[in-house]
Every structure is written in C-alpha cells, then in structure tokens.
Amino acid sequence: MIGSGSFKIQTMSKAGNRAAILECISTAEEIARVDIAQATGINAATVTALTSELLDEGIVEALMDEEKQNTKRGRPRVKLCLNPKAFNLAGAKISEDAITVAIIDFAGTLLSEHMQKGNSFAIPKHKLAANLKKAISVAVDKAGLHIDDITALGVGIPGYVDIASECVHWSPALSDTPTNFVETLRATFDFPVMLDNDVNLAALAEQRFGLGKGISDFLVVTIEHGVGMGIVLNNNLFRGTRGLGGEFGHTKVQLNGALCRCGQRGCLEAYVADYALLREADTAIKLQSANNLPTAQRLEALYLEAKSGNQAALSIFERAGKIFGMGLANLVNIFDPSLIIFAGERMQFDFLYEEDVLEELRRNTLQIDRAPPKVQVHKWGDLLWAKGAAAWATEYVIHQAAAKNNES
Ligand SMILES: [Zn+2]
Incomplete structure (x- = not known):
C-alpha cells in the first residue's frame, strides 16, 4: 500500500503537482500512473502530462509491469520509478567518536558507506566541517564517483537545530554554539547542504528504509x-x-x-x-x-x-x-x-x-x-542515520527538480 494521504492536494501549482508526483513515486518505489492519480488527488490527464515531462528529463523511468504483461487481456501496464542515475546524494551522521557517510542514488540504493573514526566531540565548526569533508571524499571515492557527481548533502548532528533560522543552538559535537553551522558547511562544499537534528533524520530513515515504511x-x-x-x-x-x-x-x-x-x-x-x-x-x-x-x-x-x-x-x-x-x-x-520504534545501536x-x-x-x-x-x-548503527540524512537530501532534490520546469 502506498503511503497515501499526505499527497492529496486540492489545487496546486505545477511545481507543487510535480513534487507531489515525485514524492509519491519515491514513496511507492514503483507505481502506475493511475495509482499516482489516486494517491495524490491530481487528475489523470495532468499526471500523464507531468510524468511525460519527468520521463523526458530523465528524472523518472518507466518499467513494464510483468504481472500485467503476462495476462492476455489489455495492454501491459507501465509502472514509473525514480531514475536511480538522475542524482547521487550524500548523507552524514556525526556522532560521539565517528562520522558515518552514506552515498545513495536517486532511488535510495546504497552506493557506498564510510565510517571515519576519531572524531572528537565539542570541536570548533571549521574543524568539524573539515573532518566531514575528508569523510565524504573517501565515501565518494568508494562509490567510484567524483565529488562533482554529488547533487546534495544531508547532515545529522545531535543537539538543538533550528532549520528555519539555520541556528545550531547547542550540540555536543560543536564547541562554538550557538552558531550557523550550515553556513560553514556551504562554504566547505560546492553543492547544497542541509543540516538537521540527527533523530529527525533517523525518523526519515525509518520512514524511507525501515519499519516506518508505509505508516x-x-x-x-x-x-x-x-x-x-x-x-x-x-x-x-x-x-x-x-x-x-x-x-x-x-x-x-x-x-x-x-x-x-x-x-x-x-x-x-x-x-x-x-x-x-x-x-x-x-x-x-x-x-x-x-x-x-x-x-x-x-x-x-x-x-x-x-x-x-x-x-x-x-x-x-x-x-x-x-x-x-x-x-x-x-x-x-x-x-x-500506531507504532513506536526504539531505534539505535x-x-x-x-x-x-x-x-x-x-x-x-x-x-x-x-x-x-x-x-x-x-x-x-x-x-541499527550509524549507517541508517546517514542514509536518513541522504534521504533528506533526496527530498530537497525532488523539490528542486519539481520546480525546474515551472514556466507553464
Ligand atoms: Zn534536560
């Protein structure tokens, strides 16, 4: 069953419709156009038009539904999925003694992971950003990619993080709080960076990859x-x-x-x-x-x-x-x-x-x-947190991709 509900929207801009469709495909992993229309409340003609655009742009891919193909009646039904090769995303979890990085493709498949031990807590933000950069470049190497292949980075950090004002009010990982750590990260990397409290990203990880799927x-x-x-x-x-x-x-x-x-x-x-x-x-x-x-x-x-x-x-x-x-x-x-998940290693x-x-x-x-x-x-260990951080970067990319073709 598709995680429905949140995508149901009465009237929406084109970018909003594209985002809702992409989120719906991302959640379902594989889904037919008719089911997208049902889950999002967007009319079938609009779903067809917008998914054609997304297919042309290489953001979405078409798969044949094998079950339907084998039946004698009717045309084979096409299912849509995110094109895994469209974007590569990085996620990082900063913890007590390590930085864990996950590189995933746009469909959420893990391309590489890397744990860099020896991170010490309560260090200045510039030092933490430098440690993070080192960890990410190793993970990118392991994935057989170049740093320029990364579209966005999500970072989970313990502490109080206000993502609207970008202020880390307090974190056991940083010695110079309150501070705008996102600004430092932006100056460190050439792609967009998002920072959030690590437990929020753990919840995203459970929603996308874990026990919270479809709940x-x-x-x-x-x-x-x-x-x-x-x-x-x-x-x-x-x-x-x-x-x-x-x-x-x-x-x-x-x-x-x-x-x-x-x-x-x-x-x-x-x-x-x-x-x-x-x-x-x-x-x-x-x-x-x-x-x-x-x-x-x-x-x-x-x-x-x-x-x-x-x-x-x-x-x-x-x-x-x-x-x-x-x-x-x-x-x-x-x-x-309906569910409480006790999560952690x-x-x-x-x-x-x-x-x-x-x-x-x-x-x-x-x-x-x-x-x-x-x-x-x-x-689970820090890897799932890191995947959650990468999933957040995926959400960002979905919204960017949705807004890209917004003229009409
Ligand atoms: Zn307290």
Whole structure:
C-alpha cells in the first residue's frame, strides 16, 4: 500500500503537482500512473502530462509491469520509478567518536558507506566541517564517483537545530554554539547542504528504509547519550515551531529532580541516558575496576552487576525503566501513534529491561477496545542515520527538480 494521504492536494501549482508526483513515486518505489492519480488527488490527464515531462528529463523511468504483461487481456501496464542515475546524494551522521557517510542514488540504493573514526566531540565548526569533508571524499571515492557527481548533502548532528533560522543552538559535537553551522558547511562544499537534528533524520530513515515504511503516524525514540525522538505525523516529519519539537529527553518527570545536561532539573534523560545511569552508579555502588573504561563498557559492567544480583545496580535500572515507561505512556496518550520504534545501536534497551518498560507503558496508557500502539525495537548503527540524512537530501532534490520546469 502506498503511503497515501499526505499527497492529496486540492489545487496546486505545477511545481507543487510535480513534487507531489515525485514524492509519491519515491514513496511507492514503483507505481502506475493511475495509482499516482489516486494517491495524490491530481487528475489523470495532468499526471500523464507531468510524468511525460519527468520521463523526458530523465528524472523518472518507466518499467513494464510483468504481472500485467503476462495476462492476455489489455495492454501491459507501465509502472514509473525514480531514475536511480538522475542524482547521487550524500548523507552524514556525526556522532560521539565517528562520522558515518552514506552515498545513495536517486532511488535510495546504497552506493557506498564510510565510517571515519576519531572524531572528537565539542570541536570548533571549521574543524568539524573539515573532518566531514575528508569523510565524504573517501565515501565518494568508494562509490567510484567524483565529488562533482554529488547533487546534495544531508547532515545529522545531535543537539538543538533550528532549520528555519539555520541556528545550531547547542550540540555536543560543536564547541562554538550557538552558531550557523550550515553556513560553514556551504562554504566547505560546492553543492547544497542541509543540516538537521540527527533523530529527525533517523525518523526519515525509518520512514524511507525501515519499519516506518508505509505508516503515516509513528514515533522513533532513541537512547544514546541522550534520549531523542522523531515524530512522523500524516507522513510528514514534525519539527515544531523552533525546531525543538520531539525533545522527549527533556520532558519533565520529577519536580526539582536530577540535574540534566540541558541545565534544567527533572528531565527524563537525567534518569535514563547512559551518563545518568553511571552517575547513579557512582554514588550508589563502587565500580572501581570500571572507572577508567569508556562509557559503553562502564554501562555494561553496571549491567553485569545487576544481572549477578547486586540490588543497588538492579534498582538503578528498575527505576530508569519505570521512568522511561511512564514517559512513553505520556507520548502514547498525546500522539496515539500506531507504532513506536526504539531505534539505535546501543544496548540501553536491554539494560532497561524491556518487559518492565513495556509493562509500565501499558499500565499508564489509556485503554480502549482497540489494539494499543505496536512497539518495535530496531537496532541499527550509524549507517541508517546517514542514509536518513541522504534521504533528506533526496527530498530537497525532488523539490528542486519539481520546480525546474515551472514556466507553464
Ligand atoms: Zn534536560
């Protein structure tokens, strides 16, 4: 089933119609003209005219529908897809210790990936842009392309990013915030660059390549150093007015509670994120042997303590799990999504005793005689985030391509 709904438009400019058609083809991957008309609400004659243009421009390709071709009745039905060779897009995810780059074609197929280790957090924007440039040129090489073959770049960065004003208000990756990091990136690359909060791009990745495919309303919750959320409503990413929507980690769960990285008190993240669990552990139990280890290994040591029956360690996870479940229940009561995806690479979901979290979620959610939202865990690494960033660059290119032939 096509992700319908969001493309239905009453009257629209030619560029708007072209964009809606391209988005519809992109979402469906392969679709017949008649189904485009149905999904977008654009009349069949207009769909035929505009798709002919897009075919002539090499943006869209025609495929024979083999099923129909094999039947004796009627002409074979032609399906349309994006021409993979029309554009190449790059996406990058900036994380704690690495930059991960994905190069995809216009149809979303991965052409190459590259992870550049050794990125250190909280560095000046010029240095981060230079690191990014190095990582992208390696990925472009691996894809057998030249840097000039890239049409656009999407970048996901942790922190507070207002894409309208282009301001990164705060990011653990940058030492000189608030700042316009997009401007620096534009000066670094010869193609358009888009920057967004990394979790928003994770939601785009789930929508385009992952568990959110074809689902109109879903939430993506990530637990890494912080707790993030991407919101997809009616097939569109919801960012909020100031780009600060979906800051699930900073919803308040305790009056005058634990101190959060944001400077406020009682945030969910201050109980659930890795630094919060380790901070608790530092005061409740002594994990001397683990003190010099990296965060992930210290967390694992704490988890093993809990598993082996250390009551203090166990209660840290139990409390975090309960608070996390309660926070999730609040999300369900507000958004009533059909799906919540726990996404990310790291093992915090296991640490948080998944069943306890889900029980707390059920207990605090309004119940009716219809199934509650599905909860799915999707463990993946930085590559999918990078693909999400590239998917965002694809959206940009779709709108540029749609506007290109806008005279009539
Ligand atoms: Zn906070």
